[in-house]
Amino acid sequence: MSAEAGGQAAIELTGVAVSFGAGQQIYRAVADVDLTVAPGEFVAIVGPTGCGKSTLLNVAAGLQAPSAGHAHVRGRAVSGIVAEAGYLFQADALMPWKTALANVAVALEVKGASKREAEERALAWLARVGLKTYVHRYPHQLSGGQKKRVALAQVLIRDPAILLMDEPFGPLDAQTRTLMGDLLLALWQADRKAVLFVTHDLDEAIALSDRVVVMSAGPSSHIIAEHRIDLPRPREIGDIRLDPRFHAFQSAIWRDLKAEVMRAYGDEFAGLKV
Amino acid sequence: MSAEAGGQAAIELTGVAVSFGAGQQIYRAVADVDLTVAPGEFVAIVGPTGCGKSTLLNVAAGLQAPSAGHAHVRGRAVSGIVAEAGYLFQADALMPWKTALANVAVALEVKGASKREAEERALAWLARVGLKTYVHRYPHQLSGGQKKRVALAQVLIRDPAILLMDEPFGPLDAQTRTLMGDLLLALWQADRKAVLFVTHDLDEAIALSDRVVVMSAGPSSHIIAEHRIDLPRPREIGDIRLDPRFHAFQSAIWRDLKAEVMRAYGDEFAGLKV
Amino acid sequence: MSRTRLLTWQISLGLAMLLIWHAVSTWPILGDVKQIKFFFSTPTDVIARIWRFFATGMIWKHLWITLVETLLAFCIGSLAGIVIGFWLARQPRVAAVLDPYVKMANALPRVVLAPIFMLWFGLDIWSKVALGVTLVFFIVFFNVYQGVKEVSPVILSNARMLGMNERQLFRHVYWPSALSWMFSSLHTSVGFALVGAVVGEYLGSAAGLGYVIHEAESTFDMTGVVAGMVVLSAFVILIDWMVTLVENRLLAWRPQAGDRTS
Amino acid sequence: MSRTRLLTWQISLGLAMLLIWHAVSTWPILGDVKQIKFFFSTPTDVIARIWRFFATGMIWKHLWITLVETLLAFCIGSLAGIVIGFWLARQPRVAAVLDPYVKMANALPRVVLAPIFMLWFGLDIWSKVALGVTLVFFIVFFNVYQGVKEVSPVILSNARMLGMNERQLFRHVYWPSALSWMFSSLHTSVGFALVGAVVGEYLGSAAGLGYVIHEAESTFDMTGVVAGMVVLSAFVILIDWMVTLVENRLLAWRPQAGDRTS
């Protein structure tokens, strides 16, 4: 059934569940997740911390086999690494033994580019993310936000058809975040990649995406709401906030999220007042 | 001269500069930073990515010796680890071989508490940060936001007189972030610790702090503006945004920051439009 | 792979090796059968001999002595390696000064040292233990030393900010972090502890597996030599299995193969 | 510590040891002087002998042969250890099946194997190289094997998402990540390669440092034995220093002591 439908969608998760551990200790992180990202669609996922957003991205990337349900990417069932996807990890994932330049260039070299060409293009990409003067630094010589931008360049330089991004702009200041968001939108506009984007910043989610998906708190987390963001494109992130509908979306999503967090953790956070 | 003044301040940096590398390759991250945190004061630092915020926190913690200038904590010149400070690192710093519970409990055990007492109090703290059901997990079995909250509990359980926090709420969703902010404020209100708080979220900086310090972009980053936030205390983070002056602060800081990022990186980000 | 399938594979592999051995010592495939028999004996003879070792009970005494020597060499050597490795890793100046001397000591051929050990420790088990210790110590030492230096700097800074003193750092940070390095070296050392003990016995003793092998060797009894070596190998598997048990307990925290990847 | 101060310390330590040696072999501090002389000779005699080694030039031939054997044993052994270590780490099933056999092989006493190596490789350098290889191989192998398994899972996932195939993973991830494990083992192995070569020579040869030592030993010429060992130790420092040069180049990316801590 999903096979035909999958022929159309860039990413399609049907009835996906993921469990960790075994026996008594089993923990069911997500359950019954149905999520489709159409080709060229920009989908943002928001949800309470620990609900299973990274887990879903791992499933879509082929790094984590679902314990139930199916994942399809561009119509093919996922088994093993999904070659056409680029994944920006939530954790630090740069190779510590390579400079920023080498870390970015290797993504092209792997595809067969010559070392010279790869380095030239890597330089251009590092300039785009504002790190022109930091190209010869090793990761441990960079700040948190700088490392994230190197990782961003590493993913984008491969020009993948599908982008999986896990809090890519988290450790960036507000202004740089806008710049990076604009960069991402411009890229996306140009050739309409399918993007699955995890963020905690609701403004960012609304400003960037076509659709915001809200997840419930875990365990057995699933999708509780979807908001179609039909703001006009192309957008400038700085200006889109001025659109009156922006705030309507914001409060709608905020309401969903807040209710969910309070429902799930209300008692856990009980001891909160010291 | 700073000795007497230092007698009063919780943290005092005078003329601090930090350089990395040597010879030709030297990189002067911060220079001429004068920053004083009074006892019981809550100071937030904002600044462009890579400007040297973490570096300043390292100096205050005694982890990084300044290449020029002096650091004093509670009147004593800093040399080596500052025992009375608690530091929440920007990077993952949990011990991977200990469960969440053990990671938090060890902070008390180190101070001489019995294992039983330490674990009891660690349980209570993990509950406060909403991780009651995750106490027996190892760090690699936790999500990004969960790890951050374990680290938060690890720092707070020691009840340090001085708190250094580097983007503590970065990987948390908006709602949990508010809850954690309220928790921090409540603690702070109770015994007026001195807090130095790095964040990229301007709203958060304003909502929490007495003073917001804006740093210039690197190299040779320094403090370019200070905003005293004289909103009434005690505050509820959810409600404070309703205060009309909140938005005035927000736009003032935003203007400083935006100007700085554009000035510094304007040409670096030149190739930004693809 | 399930346990039983793994075992089946292992046993088949062992049988295959026995078969090849049998073949080359029966038919002139790899050259003169007599010569091959002289140097490697034949599997049937060796098995018969091992059977006799145990049937007559003569091997128990020797096994026991070698076991004691091996365990002592292993424990003392690795303990010393761990302690001194940790200590030097935390004392970079002392380490820098001692560095060339440690490396020189590591390069001394143990066979030549044997008489000196006999002088110092007598002919009993202790001179053999000493020989084993000199092998085990260096392997463990170099690995622990490196292991301590590989501790993640962020975790270390955090631990120090939590107020840990040197002892607590050792217990909560250095030790667990260096464990996987240590266990890697312990697997190598188990073998070397045994080698040390057996070589010590071989060079001068009145009992032990090395003595049995030496005696067989000087009477051209290759069946005895090979049988001795087979018993020895079986033996090391046993000790290594004990190390693995401890390892699995101490390293329970590590991500398993099935765990998440990011 | 500056280079010169370090050197001063090292040399003083060496001199101090010489002095103690001189003292105990001159005055009856630690017991019978004659006996101590018999086993350890005296520093003046040893130095005079070393001087003669080089003055007459007789040592060069032996040194050269031992050098060749050591380097060959080291290179072949560590290369094999690296290749097989990597390969088995990536083939967990094969590794599981082979595991007991590898450990058994590691526990075979090399001294007993010497005749078999002579049969296979002759009396020339190759039988000594083989002996050295059997020592070096296992040390490097176990460490590389563990090193590959210690690769950070996040970095590995990222590399795989970047589209790396097995070969590229090896080059860009496994290899650099296992390097520090490897170098730790290489420092141990340098010593063991030399030990293997010398023991091989000791057990049967016509030249080499082991031969020199053995000759001296059978005429109870302890001065010759100790002089041989001293030359040997000086020698290993040289080889180890070469390993360190390579290491520093390959591991240039690591945080230095002075770098930031978080």
Added chain:
Amino acid sequence: AQAPEKTRITLGVGGKALLYYLPLTIAEQKGFFKDQGLDVTIQDFAGGSRSLQALIGGSVDVVTGAYEHTIRMQAKGQDVRAVIELGRFPGIAVAVKKGVKWDGPADFKGMKIGVTAPGSSTNMLMNFIMAKSGLSPSDAAYIGIGSAQSALAAIQKGEIQAISHLEPVLSFLERTGDVRIVYDTRTEEGTRALFGGSNPAAVLYLKADFAEKYPRTTQALVNAFYKTLVWLKTATPADIAATVPEQYLLGDKDLYMLAAKNSQPSYSQTGLIPREGMQSTFDMLVKFDPEMKDAQVDLAKTFDDRFAKRAAELVK
């Protein structure tokens, strides 16, 4: 006889299973030590030099080893003395690989010759042969090949053209037909032909102060060995094979008996070292060992004949 002062004795030997040391095994197996009221522990070492080192270091009380060691030790100021002779001929033979041209000692020139260890008595004997025929010891290359297996491998692979070695390697090589013997000091004629007289080989030696301190123990030890020598004079190879531990024969019983037969004449008849034998050993050492060149050795101190003479009276 009175009871020995010290009954627990540790005895060192370098390769107990070698026929060179057969008297020791016989004394042990026949219970001669026990008869003398001694409790002897035999420590087996990887070579003669190891057992001597153990004696000097004090970890063994007495050693069965080469007589030559006592001269070397005297030269080094260690008062080590032989108390009874066990072998009167060195028991070493020089063999040339079949198919290698050898018409006289001159042909050794340029050969690779296997010896048990560089500097050992097998090496010394080769030096002696070379010198006797006007060659310099450095005209051939000596290769130390410790164990019997290595020796066999080396000969068969043609790595060496000649070998100077001991039993049972010799009998083994002879029987497989790989070599032919050209010098043989296992027999009286062979030894006389080479040295012009007897040439002491294995002896029981100990530190002089041990004999001073425990004369009755020393006497008991010598008695046991003397008894062994008497027994060996009349024993057949089959008797010997029946006496030694079973595992000595496991390699090949016939071979063992052949080697025992070949060795039998070389065991001492009287337990006493003749004066000219001492001298000839000493001359050889001085000639080929630079260390010994200017050594002052009183040969009378290398052998204490009191015990062996007394044993001849005591043991019937």
